[in-house]
Amino acid sequence: VKPKMKRALLLGILVAAGLFALLELFGWLLGGGIRFGAAARAEAERPGRSQSLRAANEALRNKLADLAPHGVFVVVDTAGNRVYLRQRSVVLREMTASCGSGNILEEPGGGRKWVFDTPRGQFRVQSKTSNPLWVKPDWAYIEEGEPIPKDSRERALPGMLGDFALGLGKGYFIHGTMYTRLLGRNVSHGCIRLGDEDLKALVQATSIGTKVIIF
Amino acid sequence: MRVLSFLLLVLLFTDTAPSMGEMLNSEEESVHRQLKAEVEMGSQPRVYFVFDLPAGKILFRSSGITVAEMPIAASRVWGRVPEIKIRSVIEKHSLFAPRRENLAPSPRKKADGGKFDLKALELEDMPKTFQLRLDDGTRISIRSFRPGFFSRLLQFPTDAFWYLTRPLISDWNFFHGKPYTELLISLQPQDVQQLYWSMEEGARCIVHWSPQETRKK
Numbered sequence: 246v247k248p249k250m251k252r253a254l255l256l257g258i259l260v261a262a263g264l265f266a267l268l269e270l271f272g273w274l275l276g277g278g279i280r281f282g283a284a285a286r287a288e289a290e291r292p293g294r295s296q297s298l299r300a301a302n303e304a305l306r307n308k309l310a311d312l313a314p315h316g317v318f319v320v321v322d323t324a325g326n327r328v329y330l331r332q333r334s335v336v337l338r339e340m341t342a343s344c345g346s347g348n349i350l351e352e353p354g355g356g357r358k359w360v361f362d363t364p365r366g367q368f369r370v371q372s373k374t375s376n377p378l379w380v381k382p383d384w385a386y387i388e389e390g391e392p393i394p395k396d397s398r399e400r401a402l403p404g405m406l407g408d409f410a411l412g413l414g415k416g417y418f419i420h421g422t423m424y425t426r427l428l429g430r431n432v433s434h435g436c437i438r439l440g441d442e443d444l445k446a447l448v449q450a451t452s453i454g455t456k457v458i459i460f
Numbered sequence: 461m462r463v464l465s466f467l468l469l470v471l472l473f474t475d476t477a478p479s480m481g482e483m484l485n486s487e488e489e490s491v492h493r494q495l496k497a498e499v500e501m502g503s504q505p506r507v508y509f510v511f512d513l514p515a516g517k518i519l520f521r522s523s524g525i526t527v528a529e530m531p532i533a534a535s536r537v538w539g540r541v542p543e544i545k546i547r548s549v550i551e552k553h554s555l556f557a558p559r560r561e562n563l564a565p566s567p568r569k570k571a572d573g574g575k576f577d578l579k580a581l582e583l584e585d586m587p588k589t590f591q592l593r594l595d596d597g598t599r600i601s602i603r604s605f606r607p608g609f610f611s612r613l614l615q616f617p618t619d620a621f622w623y624l625t626r627p628l629i630s631d632w633n634f635f636h637g638k639p640y641t642e643l644l645i646s647l648q649p650q651d652v653q654q655l656y657w658s659m660e661e662g663a664r665c666i667v668h669w670s671p672q673e674t675r676k677k
Binding site: 268271295298309325333353 | 488489491492495496498499502503505506507520522523524525526527528538539540560561562563565566567578579580581582583586624626627628629630631634640653654657658660
């Protein structure tokens with residue numbers, strides 16, 4: 246019985262190993278890119294195609310170059326908490342900022358929820374304000390466990406946003422901060438905070454309509 | 461004899477070397493597709509990503525300009541290269557995905573002796589290995605590159621596992637009627653974290669494969 250069992254076991258192992266090797270081989274051939282595309286090759290080899298492609302590519306390159314911002318623009322790196330004032334590929338000024346903390350706040354008893362992220366994408370400077378007032382939003386009262394005032398005039402707080410604020414829309418701003426020691430960290434509620442000198446330089450260099458790219 | 465006929469069958473189905481004309485045309489063709497996709501994405505007010513494998517870079521772009529870039533330390537492609545097209549990230553997966561902090565409403569505490577209890581999601585909280593799944597089924601695995609002999613030695617079992625399991629995954633997908641393509645990219649650890657941070661689900665990207673990519677293993 247023993248030699249028979251041994252032989253059966255050996256055969257089993259051999260069959261399994263063979264099957265595994267076959268599967269591996271077939272997988273390798275698939276992964277290596279078996280191509281049945283004779284039609285694609287014929288298309289690629291069509292005479293004159295290369296020249297027309299080159300011309301089309303040149304036109305597309307020009308179109309792409311036209312999309313680039315003319316003049317200065319602002320780039321915000323929310324992970325590195327950096328703001329760059331750029332013109333084409335030249336960095337005119339690099340600044341340390343504070344971007345969104347990514348925290349979540351939920352209103353007690355359900356209802357509203359806020360995620361304190363700095364939004365990503367492409368924006369434009371929509372407003373420039375000197376000595377801006379911070380109109381304290383609902384979430385700020387909820388976060389501090391304070392009652393929300395009924396009179397909207399009670400919400401206006403001077404000095405909280407620094408000397409200037411650049412509006413990006415939807416309630417997001419590039420503004421100053423009292424917490425300068427936290428610049429370089431993700432601590433804001435979504436706005437982009439800058440130090441006084443950097444903010445002043447940014448306000449002077451930008452105008453309404455300047456592109457702000459946030460990633 | 462049977463082995464010989466099997467090998468002949470394999471050779472018949474495996475691609476032969478391309479002609480010079482075909483190479484030039486296919487390169488121009490892939491550049492054309494990339495540019496077309498870029499013009500379309502650059503016209504929209506958002507940031508998109510270009511995995512430029514021939515140049516060995518990942519580019520963060522918007523309006524046709526590069527706003528940030530990171531070098532690819534190493535890359536590897538498994539499977540058939542798909543057509544260059546705008547792709548969306550439909551899933552971002554990591555074993556150690558960061559979690560957002562839920563703030564509890566409470567009166568503001570005064571900073572104690574300069575110390576500050578900072579509750580925030582920051583770059584160093586991001587994982588150093590993750591995978592992206594694109595809408596065409598392509599998977600992009602991103603991992604940290606560690607230079608040095610010992611790091612490479614430690615990397616060997618992972619690489620061996622990768623090479624052993626990819627054929628089986630290809631088989632599985634083949635029998636389910638789906639192609640399987642995986643791009644493995646190694647970056648500096650901080651770049652992996654930056655990419656995880658910036659590439660949200662729904663982000664759009666282009667993978668610029670080099671025409672010879674399928675032959676590069």
